[in-house]
Amino acid sequence: MSPTGPTPTAAPTPTAAPTPTAAPAPTADERLRRWRLVLGGGGAEGTGRALSGTDAAMDSALSALYDSRDGEDGKEGGGERRGGLGGSAPSVARWLGDIRTYFPTSVVQVMQRDAIDRLGLAPLLLEPEMLEAVEPDVHLVGTLLSLHQALPETTRETARAVVRKVVADLEARLASRTRTTVTGALDRSARISRPRHRDIDWDRTLRANLRHYLPEHRTVVPERLIGHGRASRAVRKEVVLCVDQSASMAASVVYASVFGAVLASLPSVATRLVVFDTSVVDLTDVLDDPVDVLFGTRLGGGTDINRALAHCQSRITRPADTVVVLVSDLYEGGIRDEMLKRVAAMKASGVQFVALLALSDEGAPAYDRDHAAALAALGAPAFACTPDLFPEVMAAALEKRPLPIPDTV
Numbered sequence: 001m002s003p004t005g006p007t008p009t010a011a012p013t014p015t016a017a018p019t020p021t022a023a024p025a026p027t028a029d030e031r032l033r034r035w036r037l038v039l040g041g042g043g044a045e046g047t048g049r050a051l052s053g054t055d056a057a058m059d060s061a062l063s064a065l066y067d068s069r070d071g072e073d074g075k076e077g078g079g080e081r082r083g084g085l086g087g088s089a090p091s092v093a094r095w096l097g098d099i100r101t102y103f104p105t106s107v108v109q110v111m112q113r114d115a116i117d118r119l120g121l122a123p124l125l126l127e128p129e130m131l132e133a134v135e136p137d138v139h140l141v142g143t144l145l146s147l148h149q150a151l152p153e154t155t156r157e158t159a160r161a162v163v164r165k166v167v168a169d170l171e172a173r174l175a176s177r178t179r180t181t182v183t184g185a186l187d188r189s190a191r192i193s194r195p196r197h198r199d200i201d202w203d204r205t206l207r208a209n210l211r212h213y214l215p216e217h218r219t220v221v222p223e224r225l226i227g228h229g230r231a232s233r234a235v236r237k238e239v240v241l242c243v244d245q246s247a248s249m250a251a252s253v254v255y256a257s258v259f260g261a262v263l264a265s266l267p268s269v270a271t272r273l274v275v276f277d278t279s280v281v282d283l284t285d286v287l288d289d290p291v292d293v294l295f296g297t298r299l300g301g302g303t304d305i306n307r308a309l310a311h312c313q314s315r316i317t318r319p320a321d322t323v324v325v326l327v328s329d330l331y332e333g334g335i336r337d338e339m340l341k342r343v344a345a346m347k348a349s350g351v352q353f354v355a356l357l358a359l360s361d362e363g364a365p366a367y368d369r370d371h372a373a374a375l376a377a378l379g380a381p382a383f384a385c386t387p388d389l390f391p392e393v394m395a396a397a398l399e400k401r402p403l404p405i406p407d408t409v
Contacts, residue, residue, distance in 0.1 A: 040067055058102045064095055065115055092124055096133040109137040116143055126151060128158040136166045138360070142250025146299040160291060167290045170258045170387075178262045178391040185395035186236060186268050200225055237321050237398055238270045239263055240312045244328035245275045247300045251360035252327050255387050257293040259359075263394075264288065272315060276308035277301035278333065304334035309342045320350035323397045327356045330371040330382065339371075344378050352397045355382035359390060381405055 026034070036049040037059060051059050092115075099108050112134055115121050122143055124130045134140060144151075144159050151159055209222040241263075243249070243256045253275065264271040264287040272284045275297050286292040305328055316322050324346060332339055347353050355375050358365040365384050372382035383405050385393055396403045 037062070054102065057098065061095060061098045061102060061111075065111060065118065092121060093130065093133050096130075100135060105135060108135045109139065112137075113139045122147060126155050128155050131155065131158045131162055134162075136162045136169075138166060138170075138251045138254050141166050141254050141294065142299065145250065145253070145294055145297055146247060148295060149298070160295070163294055164291050166254070167258060167294070170255070171262070171290070174258060174387055174391075175262045178259065178394075179266060181391035181395045182263065182266060182269065182398065185398045186266075236268045237323065238272070238316070238318060239394070240272045240274065240315070240322065240324045242274045242276070242308050242312050242324060242326045242328075244303060244305070244308075244326075245277055245297045245299055245301075246303050246329070246331075248329060248366070249327070249358070250299055251362065252356075252358050253297055253299065254294065255359045255390075256327050257290040257297075259387075259390060260287050260293065261290040272312070274308060274312055276304065276311075278304045278307070280304075280308050280311045282311070302333045303328070303331055305330070305332045306334040306336075306339035306342060309339060309346075313342060313346055316346070316349075316351065319346070322350075323352040323354065323394070325354045325356060325394075325397075327359050329357055329365055330355070330368040330375075332368065332371060336371070340374055340378065343375060343380055347379060352400060353378075353380040354393065354397050354403065355380050356385045356393075357382055358384040359387065360384075361386055 032047050032049045033051075033055065036047045036051060037055065039047065040063060041059065095115075096112070099111050103111065116125075125134070125143065125147060131144075141163050144163060148156075148159065205222050205225055206220055208224055209220050212221045212223055213219070214221060241256050241260050243253055245253055257273070260271055260273040260283075263269050264273075271287060272282070273287055273293065275281050275283060277298065278301055281296065281298075283293050283296050286296060305326070309324075309326070312324055316324075343353055355372070357367040357372065362384075367382070367384075375382050381403065385406075389404065389406065392404045
């Protein structure tokens with residue numbers, strides 16, 4: 001008799017994961033096409049390859065920016081390498097539209113930056129129509145900030161909208177991780193080893209005492225209690241961001257303003273933002289809006305680090321609970337020895353002092369190596385820091401542990 005009930009089904013035969021296949025090697029014609037786009041044409045480039053359609057349009061956009069033009073501005077032959085956009089706003093607007101059509105955003109941003117630097121297009125950014133056509137990024141914000149004293153009234157609101165978009169994108173990228181990392185550091189630094197019963201952190205206490213488990217009693221006998229600090233919502237740390245606003249530090253100013261606003265939103269951190277060139281401006285009162293902070297800066301001018309540090313030092317009330325972050329390439333125009341003495345005095349009083357040569361996504365910055373070495377000798381290492389690393393740097397400084405200095409320094 002056949003058994004009743006559902007008929008068992010065979011287990012499915014496992015299928016092997018598909019083996020990844022290598023991308024096919026480009027054909028000879030495709031290699032010629034790529035070299036033609038790279039080399040830009042001309043009798044000496046040697047490919048003999050003609051371009052059409054989208055390739056021709058991409059090549060034209062690249063040529064307008066990067067190809068030399070003999071005879072422009074009275075130069076012949078080996079004159080200055082110049083592109084073909086000229087000073088025509090309609091031509092530039094069309095070109096901006098073309099590059100956004102043919103290239104990814106990251107490439108568009110690089111090409112825009114090169115156009116501003118190589119072809120002197122910054123004055124055209126004073127026109128609202130031009131600002132609406134560009135791809136916003138940190139470097140464009142830096143350019144706008146350097147121009148904002150010259151912005152006509154018709155352009156100011158457009159410029160603020162561009163800056164606000166970039167700031168919002170940066171906050172979305174950086175704020176959550178910064179708050180989590182810094183808050184965790186503050187919580188760890190606030191733990192106490194002799195807590196009252198209601199302040200015991202039982203989870204961490206048990207994990208710290210697992211080696212004292214008694215099998216016969218099926219329990220852990222804690223030898224060390226870990227507790228939360230009772231003033232967990234009070235201001236426990238002070239952070240002073242002292243930011244060089246010379247023209248070379250434009251991207252750092254943007255990122256520092258965003259991080260300053262994020263830190264200021266933490267109730268347990270009292271945050272101060274000071275920007276400087278040869279004068280010093282305290283922007284702490286507008287830290288709740290990074291856009292107002294940025295338009296309160298004045299990119300360009302000289303550098304007086306000593307004067308800026310003097311202002312910061314005068315505002316420190318609890319040295320042992322204070323972190324000072326100097327963001328500067330250290331090209332000091334003020335009194336060098338006084339600057340170093342001031343850093344030494346702050347460190348001797350208990351201040352955690354961090355020197356960042358740049359706060360940006362760029363590579364190794366240009367900086368004054370003698371001043372960086374002098375700060376390192378005082379126990380204040382100077383290094384470039386990416387925005388993604390900054391939360392970890394702040395957490396380490398707040399906990400007074402070694403800083404996560406990149407290997408490239």
